[in-house]
Amino acid sequence: MKLKYRIIPQGAADGMVPLNWVFIDKKDVKECGLTDLEACYAVGKALGDDCAAVDIIDMDAVTVTSDGIMAPGAVVGVASVDHGLINQNYGYLNISPLPYSDQMIKEEPHMKQWLMDEYKGRPLHRGPSAEDRGNRGPNNENMTMTGRIANNNCGSEVMNMVEMTEILAPYFGIHEIMTDGEVTIGIAGPVVSVGIGMVVSERHGRIFGGKNLGAYRAGMSAHNSGKYAKTVKQDYPAIAAPKSVLAEHTLRAFDIGLVAGRDIGCSPAVLSLAKAYGKPIDLDNITERAWIELESIGITREKLEAPSNVMSREEVIAHADEIIPGMDGAKKYAVSDICEVRYVEI
Amino acid sequence: MKLMHTRLPDFYTKIEAAAKQNDPNMGFSVSGLENVKTAKLASLRVGRVEDEITEIIEDKDIKKVEVVLATENPETLYTVIIKGIEEDGTCKKIILENMMLSAPTVETHLFGVKEIIDRRANIKK
Numbered sequence: 001m002k003l004k005y006r007i008i009p010q011g012a013a014d015g016m017v018p019l020n021w022v023f024i025d026k027k028d029v030k031e032c033g034l035t036d037l038e039a040c041y042a043v044g045k046a047l048g049d050d051c052a053a054v055d056i057i058d059m060d061a062v063t064v065t066s067d068g069i070m071a072p073g074a075v076v077g078v079a080s081v082d083h084g085l086i087n088q089n090y091g092y093l094n095i096s097p098l099p100y101s102d103q104m105i106k107e108e109p110h111m112k113q114w115l116m117d118e119y120k121g122r123p124l125h126r127g128p129s130a131e132d133r134g135n136r137g138p139n140n141e142n143m144t145m146t147g148r149i150a151n152n153n154c155g156s157e158v159m160n161m162v163e164m165t166e167i168l169a170p171y172f173g174i175h176e177i178m179t180d181g182e183v184t185i186g187i188a189g190p191v192v193s194v195g196i197g198m199v200v201s202e203r204h205g206r207i208f209g210g211k212n213l214g215a216y217r218a219g220m221s222a223h224n225s226g227k228y229a230k231t232v233k234q235d236y237p238a239i240a241a242p243k244s245v246l247a248e249h250t251l252r253a254f255d256i257g258l259v260a261g262r263d264i265g266c267s268p269a270v271l272s273l274a275k276a277y278g279k280p281i282d283l284d285n286i287t288e289r290a291w292i293e294l295e296s297i298g299i300t301r302e303k304l305e306a307p308s309n310v311m312s313r314e315e316v317i318a319h320a321d322e323i324i325p326g327m328d329g330a331k332k333y334a335v336s337d338i339c340e341v342r343y344v345e346i
Numbered sequence: 347m348k349l350m351h352t353r354l355p356d357f358y359t360k361i362e363a364a365a366k367q368n369d370p371n372m373g374f375s376v377s378g379l380e381n382v383k384t385a386k387l388a389s390l391r392v393g394r395v396e397d398e399i400t401e402i403i404e405d406k407d408i409k410k411v412e413v414v415l416a417t418e419n420p421e422t423l424y425t426v427i428i429k430g431i432e433e434d435g436t437c438k439k440i441i442l443e444n445m446m447l448s449a450p451t452v453e454t455h456l457f458g459v460k461e462i463i464d465r466r467a468n469i470k471k
């Protein structure tokens with residue numbers, strides 16, 4: 001029996017990808033009768049003396065981006081492998097499903113998206129439970145580490161700690177990889193650098209929040225770095241979905257009445273889409289510290305309040321590339337051009 | 347016993363002595379605590395390390411002992427102390443901040459090694 005896995009090898013996308021990144025479909029793991037951890041070991045062994053970050057994706061589940069947009073599919077396990085090894089305490093992280101509760105919907109208004117027809121009833125995975133985190137201490141991030149490789153924020157930021165390289169993939173980029181779609185790869189730049197910090201507050205979130213709600217709510221910046229926020233992640237390469245995909249899912253959140261800057265994060269993408277789609281933005285709920293970061297990349301209250309033409313859903317999606325500010329010098333790739341499908345004998 | 351602790355300079359002296367107890371020409375190096383100037387180390391662990399060095403040098407093929415101290419948790423939390431110093435050297439203001447640091451894990455030392463004996467306590471195995 002063979003386990004199928006996808007790998008974006010180091011050097012892919014005209015040299016932009018600095019390390020191996022492996023994606024395994026949970027369905028393929030189950031078909032082989034393996035646990036997720038066993039699947040990571042199998043891939044690690046197949047890579048020999050090489051190293052990789054590994055994400056396991058359940059395409060039947062749902063997840064949430066850090067700025068609060070619900071997405072189909074979810075990262076359900078992450079690992080760092082090097083020379084076939086996985087660190088016993090820090091090398092693997094399971095991400096258990098989170099149960100539905102009325103309290104969640106009340107405290108985390110963006111989770112109303114889970115009640116939409118297309119997502120209702122699907123298991124939700126965001127961040128790990130206390131049990132998933134194992135021996136990790138309160139100050140450990142949701143990260144795996146083995147040898148040279150770290151895989152952070154539940155499989156969206158991966159690094160080589162010896163070469164000190166890194167690449168990011170916002171979740172919709174991972175979804176494109178799993179569905180053989182199209183990705184945009186470029187240098188994150190100032191806009192994405194600021195946007196990554198505009199999160200929502202959750203319990204057991206991808207990045208923040210455990211037993212208690214994450215301290216940074218919609219309208220705040222988790223970076224809280226003032227004029228430096230636009231520089232903190234600007235130099236890293238990133239793998240993103242086409243902007244039309246991001247637009248389509250974000251508009252769904254607006255369609256059920258969620259408000260930018262109040263119910264979902266105040267990232268440049270969310271604000272730009274709300275403006276174009278003529279949906280309300282809770283400008284007063286955006287904190288002074290978040291405004292400093294937004295203004296540093298040219299997004300001001302004045303511009304958001306200025307009258308503008310409201311577009312239809314179809315128009316916003318068609319013009320997403322012009323509406324959503326994004327990466328610097330990004331190039332589009334068919335996933336099949338950067339990602340190899342490989343098999344390892346079990 | 348658990349409360350007894352060894353001075354950092356004594357630790358260095360003791361482990362080098364253990365490495366060279368049979369052969370003064372045995373190679374020796376210790377690394378990992380370069381930024382730590384003063385510290386106390388758990389005495390019982392110092393004794394165990396001395397005993398383990400003794401075990402390592404029993405093998406006649408061994409010509410050098412390298413002792414590396416790495417953090418058990420590879421993602422360490424530091425406190426950043428940002429000091430504002432006046433002309434006369436007085437510290438007038440300090441801002442404290444956190445810094446998480448993720449470093450290569452112990453596995454980077456293990457690749458291709460024939461025999462690894464793990465005697466660490468409190469490690470999930």
